[in-house]
Amino acid sequence: MSGGEFGTGIPFAVGSVRGFRGWKVTTDGWLEPLSQSGRWFADGNEAICHGSPSQDQLPYPKEEDRDWTRYYAQRDAWRARHDMTECPHGFYAYTTAEEQYRTSVPAILGVIEGFGEVTIGTKGFRAMKARILALCVEPHQAMWRLEPFFVDLLKAHYPGVAFFDSLVAMRAEFPAELSVGTSS
Amino acid sequence: MSDFVGVPARLGPSDDPVPVGAVLAGLFAELDRRVAAGLVSVPLFEWPEMGDIGEPLKHIELEPLEVPVTVPAPEKVPA
Numbered sequence: 001m002s003g004g005e006f007g008t009g010i011p012f013a014v015g016s017v018r019g020f021r022g023w024k025v026t027t028d029g030w031l032e033p034l035s036q037s038g039r040w041f042a043d044g045n046e047a048i049c050h051g052s053p054s055q056d057q058l059p060y061p062k063e064e065d066r067d068w069t070r071y072y073a074q075r076d077a078w079r080a081r082h083d084m085t086e087c088p089h090g091f092y093a094y095t096t097a098e099e100q101y102r103t104s105v106p107a108i109l110g111v112i113e114g115f116g117e118v119t120i121g122t123k124g125f126r127a128m129k130a131r132i133l134a135l136c137v138e139p140h141q142a143m144w145r146l147e148p149f150f151v152d153l154l155k156a157h158y159p160g161v162a163f164f165d166s167l168v169a170m171r172a173e174f175p176a177e178l179s180v181g182t183s184s
Numbered sequence: 185m186s187d188f189v190g191v192p193a194r195l196g197p198s199d200d201p202v203p204v205g206a207v208l209a210g211l212f213a214e215l216d217r218r219v220a221a222g223l224v225s226v227p228l229f230e231w232p233e234m235g236d237i238g239e240p241l242k243h244i245e246l247e248p249l250e251v252p253v254t255v256p257a258p259e260k261v262p263a
Contacts, residue, residue, distance in 0.1 A: 010243060010244060010245045011242075011243075011244050011245065012244070012245045012246075012247070013244055013245070013246055013247075014246075014247050014248075014249050015246055015247075015248065015249060016246050016248040016249070017246065083243075084243060085243055092237065094237065113248065114246070115246040115247065115248045116245065116246065117243075117244075117245055118242075118243075118244055118245070118246050119237070119240055119242070119243050120237075120240070120241050120242040120243075120244065121237030121238035121239055121240050121241055122237075122238030122239045122241060123236060123237050123238030124236075124237040124238065125237055126237060127246075178241075180242075180244065180246060
């Protein structure tokens with residue numbers, strides 16, 4: 001199979017990648033990105049680009065023009081059509097688990113499965129679509145032990161996700177996986 | 185050994201105003217001394233290197249393999 005899906009030119013393959021990442025936890029038991037807005041859900045997540053094209057690609061309106069409405073429309077069109085090689089958007093996950101604990105906000109570590117348009121690197125990947133596979137509620141330097149009722153709340157919001165109270169156990173059952181085959 | 189760096193009792197309004205800057209400098213110096221002596225553990229809080237997935241290796245479109253749901257065979261009831 002060549003040409004990618006719908007002739008995008010991106011190679012296509014069956015499979016997914018797996019990696020570690022952290023989230024901050026809201027007081028009502030939902031997971032949110034550490035440095036972006038939004039909420040993660042149990043039944044799948046799709047990334048949205050919040051970036052902007054470079055000045056070479058789409059310059060700002062001139063001072064005398066000030067047609068920002070047209071600029072924003074063109075920017076939104078660029079966000080909808082550009083791929084990951086032009087912009088660092090996507091859900092990020094990494095091959096090492098411990099480094100994700102070094103945060104300055106209380107964070108929960110977990111494992112996600114990434115698919116859709118994916119860029120794989122030597123330390124992890126970023127994917128346009130992702131699903132949470134596992135969460136670890138083990139206390140660490142940036143998060144105290146969660147109360148049992150709060151863990152139950154997380155489990156209610158994220159059914160089907162495997163919960164672990166040990167990073168070692170979670171990593172053993174859900175190791176990072178970046179190798180995927182390519183279709184012929 | 186307590187690692188709490190206390191605040192001098194003289195801080196506050198008085199006839200002899202306390203140079204707050206000098207007091208704070210002294211407190212930080214004492215904290216640095218205790219950290220250097222290994223008496224105080226300073227947790228490392230830092231943002232992770234956001235976006236550092238390393239050198240790009242592959243740009244690909246992935247479709248996850250759906251795991252088929254298998255229904256277990258019914259148990260045979262002994263006669």
